Amino acid sequence: DIQMTQSPSTLSASVGDRVTITCRASQSISTWLAWYQQKPGKAPNLLIYKASGLQSGVPSGFSGSGSGTEFTLTISSLQPDDFATYYCLQYNSYPFTFGPGTKVDFK
Amino acid sequence: EVHLLESGGGLVQPGGSLRLFCAASEFTFSNYAMGWVRQAPGKGLEWVSAINDVGDDSFYADSVKGRFTISRDNSKNTLYLQMNSLRAEDTAVYYCAKGRRESGPYSYIESWGQGTLVTVSS
Numbered sequence: 723d724i725q726m727t728q729s730p731s732t733l734s735a736s737v738g739d740r741v742t743i744t745c746r747a748s749q750s751i752s753t754w755l756a757w758y759q760q761k762p763g764k765a766p767n768l769l770i771y772k773a774s775g776l777q778s779g780v781p782s783g784f785s786g787s788g789s790g791t792e793f794t795l796t797i798s799s800l801q802p803d804d805f806a807t808y809y810c811l812q813y814n815s816y817p818f819t820f821g822p823g824t825k826v827d828f829k
Numbered sequence: 830e831v832h833l834l835e836s837g838g839g840l841v842q843p844g845g846s847l848r849l850f851c852a853a854s855e856f857t858f859s860n861y862a863m864g865w866v867r868q869a870p871g872k873g874l875e876w877v878s879a880i881n882d883v884g885d886d887s888f889y890a891d892s893v894k895g896r897f898t899i900s901r902d903n904s905k906n907t908l909y910l911q912m913n914s915l916r917a918e919d920t921a922v923y924y925c926a927k928g929r930r931e932s933g934p935y936s937y938i939e940s941w942g943q944g945t946l947v948t949v950s951s
Contacts, residue, residue, distance in 0.1 A: 723891065752933075758874075758938075765941040765942065766874065766924075766938075768938065768939055768940070771931065772932070809873065811937065813936070815935075816935070817876060817889065817891065818935075820866075820873060820874045821873075823873045
């Protein structure tokens with residue numbers, strides 16, 4: 723099975739900051755990676771698919787990059803609505819696996 | 830807008846069984862792979878199971894293989910998860926998920942239901 727790691731586990735930031743979250747896979751997954759945002763008590767929401775594809779309706783301040791085993795999610799200018807937990811998901815092969823999550827909170 | 834409504838959660842004793850349902854609407858259910866993802870209280874997301882669009886191929890996490898069975902009825906726009914031999918560690922919110930395949934062999938999760946809570950406790 724493919725293992726996913728994320729760093730950092732917690733990120734303290736301020737409104738307007740540029741934020742970068744890293745996701746690593748234990749073996750190459752090409753670009754079969756998605757990113758999700760989850761707020762407390764809510765279902766996750768798709769942000770990015772195929773490593774860099776921006777989901778319809780997601781603000782352009784979100785971007786994804788990477789291939790193979792290393793991927794990044796970048797928020798260009800953190801907004802108040804962006805404080806949440808972010809997860810990556812590999813869908814290169816079954817069983818699919820999520821990263822452990824990165825919580826973005828107020829500095 | 831895609832609508833996924835889970836039901837069937839509740840309190841069950843260890844070793845017991847439960848069947849989850851996901852009623853889908855506002856999209857052509859039979860065209861999409863579907864799946865289940867769970868989240869234990871205060872923990873991260875765990876992928877559980879997926880099934881292809883026609884229902885003849887299914888996949889499972891190692892943690893539930895042999896105990897859980899995913900199925901679908903395309904005539905009823907409904908996804909199921911039969912959960913047997915339940916354990917305390919199966920306690921979680923279970924989300925129904927709709928897949929989307931832009932390219933490549935498999936679908937990513939595009940849409941989620943609001944979840945149904947399963948509690949395994951004596």
